[in-house]
Amino acid sequence: AQSVAQPEDQVNVAEGNPLTVKCTYSVSGNPYLFWYVQYPNRGLQFLLKYITGDNLVKGSYGFEAEFNKSQTSFHLKKPSALVSDSALYFCAVRDDTDKLIFGTGTRLQVFP
Amino acid sequence: NAGVTQTPKFQVLKTGQSMTLQCAQDMNHEYMSWYRQDPGMGLRLIHYSVGAGITDQGEVPNGYNVSRSTTEDFPLRLLSAAPSQTSVYFCASSYLVEMPYGYTFGSGTRLTVV
Numbered sequence: 001a002q003s004v005a006q007p008e009d010q011v012n013v014a015e016g017n018p019l020t021v022k023c024t025y026s027v028s029g030n031p032y033l034f035w036y037v038q039y040p041n042r043g044l045q046f047l048l049k050y051i052t053g054d055n056l057v058k059g060s061y062g063f064e065a066e067f068n069k070s071q072t073s074f075h076l077k078k079p080s081a082l083v084s085d086s087a088l089y090f091c092a093v094r095d096d097t098d099k100l101i102f103g104t105g106t107r108l109q110v111f112p
Numbered sequence: 113n114a115g116v117t118q119t120p121k122f123q124v125l126k127t128g129q130s131m132t133l134q135c136a137q138d139m140n141h142e143y144m145s146w147y148r149q150d151p152g153m154g155l156r157l158i159h160y161s162v163g164a165g166i167t168d169q170g171e172v173p174n175g176y177n178v179s180r181s182t183t184e185d186f187p188l189r190l191l192s193a194a195p196s197q198t199s200v201y202f203c204a205s206s207y208l209v210e211m212p213y214g215y216t217f218g219s220g221t222r223l224t225v226v
Contacts, residue, residue, distance in 0.1 A: 009152075032211070034214040036214070036217075041219075041220070041222075042219055042220070043116075043202055043217035043218050043219045043220050044155075044202070044204075044215075044217045045217070046213040046214055046215075046216075049211075049212075049213075049214060090154065090155070092214060094211065094214075098143075098208060098209075098211075099145075099157070099160065100214055100215055102154050102155040103154060104152065104153065104154035105154050
């Protein structure tokens, strides 16, 4: 069965430091992968996606994600974190019925 | 602005009351869905629809009904509210085949059942 896992409930990072939010997936066939961000009292917003092509995908707000087929991972990264990046981040994978399966979310806290 | 509109934003219900959460999109998306978001549990799919007149159950459908009479609207009905239905509800939509942004989400309805 298709699934996606976000192993960290929370990630803490100091402003200016690089950040990584982890995601691993399990799908049959080629994965369609997404990252979303949720700010307080808001809906989820699209950050970036991987369908095919370069393993490093660039998205909104300076975020990027690295697709690693051998490790079945799709980690979200940013070279220099901002306090305003503090939010809840969701990884998602498209399943074989074309629905998105979401991880449980990782709360990113960036400290000044 | 184009997008997914949810109403109301907040609602308090008494146990046993019924209500309808509204969702409308103006992007001509075939696919629409309802999720509930609870702490530590991520997003759980309640019901979804792949087009007008077609609905199906998701992961947690009990206590909820949906209908899809038009492409634009996908209301979620709580038949007899229970405290376990206290949650934040999100409506999401997308094209069926092309998913340039995956899903587009509404801003949510925060429901409290007392």
